[in-house]
Amino acid sequence: MKKEELYEIIEGIDENYINEAEIVQLKRRQPAWMKWTAVAACLCLIVIGAIQFSVNRNDNTNVQQWSQSISAKDYFKNSHKANSQNVGSSASLVMPPYAVAVSINDKRSVLENAGVLPIMPSHLDHGFEVDYNGDGSLYKVTFLWMRRGEHGLDEYSDLQLIASPKELHEVNDVIAFSVDEDGNTLPEVVTVTERDGILIYARGKENEEKIIAWQTKYGWYQIVGSWNDSYEDMVELLDWFWEHPLSLSDFENIEEGKIVYSNRIDYPDAFCDQIPDFTALGYISEIETVNVGLCDGNLVPVWFEGIYTRGTVRISWTISIGADANAWKACLGRPNEITEEKLNDALSQSQSVNVFFDSPCMATLKIENGTSSDAWEIIQALQK
Amino acid sequence: MAMEDNDIIQLFFDRDENAIKETSVKYGNYCSSIARNILKNWEDAEECVNDTYLKAWNVIPPNRPTMFKAFLGRITRNISFNLYKKMNADKRGSGQIPFILDELAECVSDGKDPYKELEKEEIIKAINSFLEKLPQEKRIMFVRRYWYSDSVVDIAKRCGVSENSVSVNLNRLRKRLHNYLYERGFEL
Numbered sequence: 001m002k003k004e005e006l007y008e009i010i011e012g013i014d015e016n017y018i019n020e021a022e023i024v025q026l027k028r029r030q031p032a033w034m035k036w037t038a039v040a041a042c043l044c045l046i047v048i049g050a051i052q053f054s055v056n057r058n059d060n061t062n063v064q065q066w067s068q069s070i071s072a073k074d075y076f077k078n079s080h081k082a083n084s085q086n087v088g089s090s091a092s093l094v095m096p097p098y099a100v101a102v103s104i105n106d107k108r109s110v111l112e113n114a115g116v117l118p119i120m121p122s123h124l125d126h127g128f129e130v131d132y133n134g135d136g137s138l139y140k141v142t143f144l145w146m147r148r149g150e151h152g153l154d155e156y157s158d159l160q161l162i163a164s165p166k167e168l169h170e171v172n173d174v175i176a177f178s179v180d181e182d183g184n185t186l187p188e189v190v191t192v193t194e195r196d197g198i199l200i201y202a203r204g205k206e207n208e209e210k211i212i213a214w215q216t217k218y219g220w221y222q223i224v225g226s227w228n229d230s231y232e233d234m235v236e237l238l239d240w241f242w243e244h245p246l247s248l249s250d251f252e253n254i255e256e257g258k259i260v261y262s263n264r265i266d267y268p269d270a271f272c273d274q275i276p277d278f279t280a281l282g283y284i285s286e287i288e289t290v291n292v293g294l295c296d297g298n299l300v301p302v303w304f305e306g307i308y309t310r311g312t313v314r315i316s317w318t319i320s321i322g323a324d325a326n327a328w329k330a331c332l333g334r335p336n337e338i339t340e341e342k343l344n345d346a347l348s349q350s351q352s353v354n355v356f357f358d359s360p361c362m363a364t365l366k367i368e369n370g371t372s373s374d375a376w377e378i379i380q381a382l383q384k
Numbered sequence: 385m386a387m388e389d390n391d392i393i394q395l396f397f398d399r400d401e402n403a404i405k406e407t408s409v410k411y412g413n414y415c416s417s418i419a420r421n422i423l424k425n426w427e428d429a430e431e432c433v434n435d436t437y438l439k440a441w442n443v444i445p446p447n448r449p450t451m452f453k454a455f456l457g458r459i460t461r462n463i464s465f466n467l468y469k470k471m472n473a474d475k476r477g478s479g480q481i482p483f484i485l486d487e488l489a490e491c492v493s494d495g496k497d498p499y500k501e502l503e504k505e506e507i508i509k510a511i512n513s514f515l516e517k518l519p520q521e522k523r524i525m526f527v528r529r530y531w532y533s534d535s536v537v538d539i540a541k542r543c544g545v546s547e548n549s550v551s552v553n554l555n556r557l558r559k560r561l562h563n564y565l566y567e568r569g570f571e572l
Contacts, residue, residue: 001572003489004469007481010530011461012508015454017515021527022414022453024520110426115412165537217541244413249538250420 066195072235075202078191095360099134099302099322100293102258118240123147130251134291134303134320136259138252140164158226159237163246165219212238219248264288270301271319274357276381283308295321313370323362330354335382347372386410389452396444404437411453415460421533422464422481432464480533491562492572507570514564525550526557
């Protein structure tokens, strides 16, 4: 029998099993939103803000139950209590959290016809984009619908759906937080609504940016509305995606050619100043991979992975031009800013550390069966 | 508000073209996701979903499906896989199918003689009996992978386990299926 025949035969299995596999939800992971914590700064100059909002665990004690009669405003009923303010620019944007951005603006009608996206007749303009990490994995998908009136700002609207496989963090140059009348910082106040067993978090108030966020088996989702989008506009979009869940698997495969998977021999100059001379340190190179992709419209190296061994010591050196919040959190600074003590301390808590380069890119050093002296030797090679 | 299945089926029997519209409203996304798992290309997948409605229109009546959703899903899977074979798509651009077929190759010998319909019926019965004996979680993993053609990542999310766990389980299930069929006289 041929494998295609077996695949066709499986088509005939009992309909009860087909239904079961569609309907039954085996386990529901605890919403990871509950684990959100505020994202801190790294490298003194760089401040990382979460594009979502952090949720205080205590806020979850006050969860309202969804019902058919719940109004759009109810989703935000506690959110308006905080007086949110944007406070100054404190950092410069140095690095995107993803490596490759692919526009899918031409897919609007196809996605609408396929029932993947709602039809938004009053939003004539749009910006759809899929962002990938340097290794080709999906970072996020953004659907932005825009409306610009002919007479002033009355009709202004920017509605976005952002979806991602993992919790998102982006590097921002402005951090928003809330202050009371005396200027003291207030904890983030959100409204939490449980709907079909899923917690929905809403933040924002009238005449301000609003966000609705939730997590499902498919991924992380947030709807972002401008100051001029009403609660009803936001919830209408939420209801649509509730009925038509967006599956991220549709966007996981990067379009052919947007990332070229290659090796270092083909791109000898790729990240040449960010890869230590492992050979000079007595290491043998096992793998050296370079991915080339679209960054700001140019085809450039976006990712590198090298595996090097010396005796039993195994080093993985990965470089990406995109860095998410986790990368920043594990970042020790530029090579010249790293001391042996700082490195020892970091390696006592983790197998890997990140190094920042102004190019900009971020390298991850992972060490197996080695000591912190081996790692320090590599950092020193970069300091020269 | 979507119509009840029985009411939609009645529209087919009444030869009312709203049957297609209502089917599309209720099960359009379900069929699309099956087609897209197989074909990956949205336009092709959408064509298969439209062909699904047409096929349903042609076979209802006389058929009156008891499980309308699975009935439609089966038609979509069949049409999409036929298109996949016709396009002879390569491994890179065609969804999960090349990988799934490679996995199923572990269960078959790649023999040349096509199986007769009667023999196929017997194999389906044996597979149903194999599935019946599995714990629910493993059965769902198997059906999601080899019927819905879901990616391992999606199955892991659905089942709340790691991708590695899904891969390991599927690997064991394929071996068990091969042995189960072999013990019952099916030399695939």
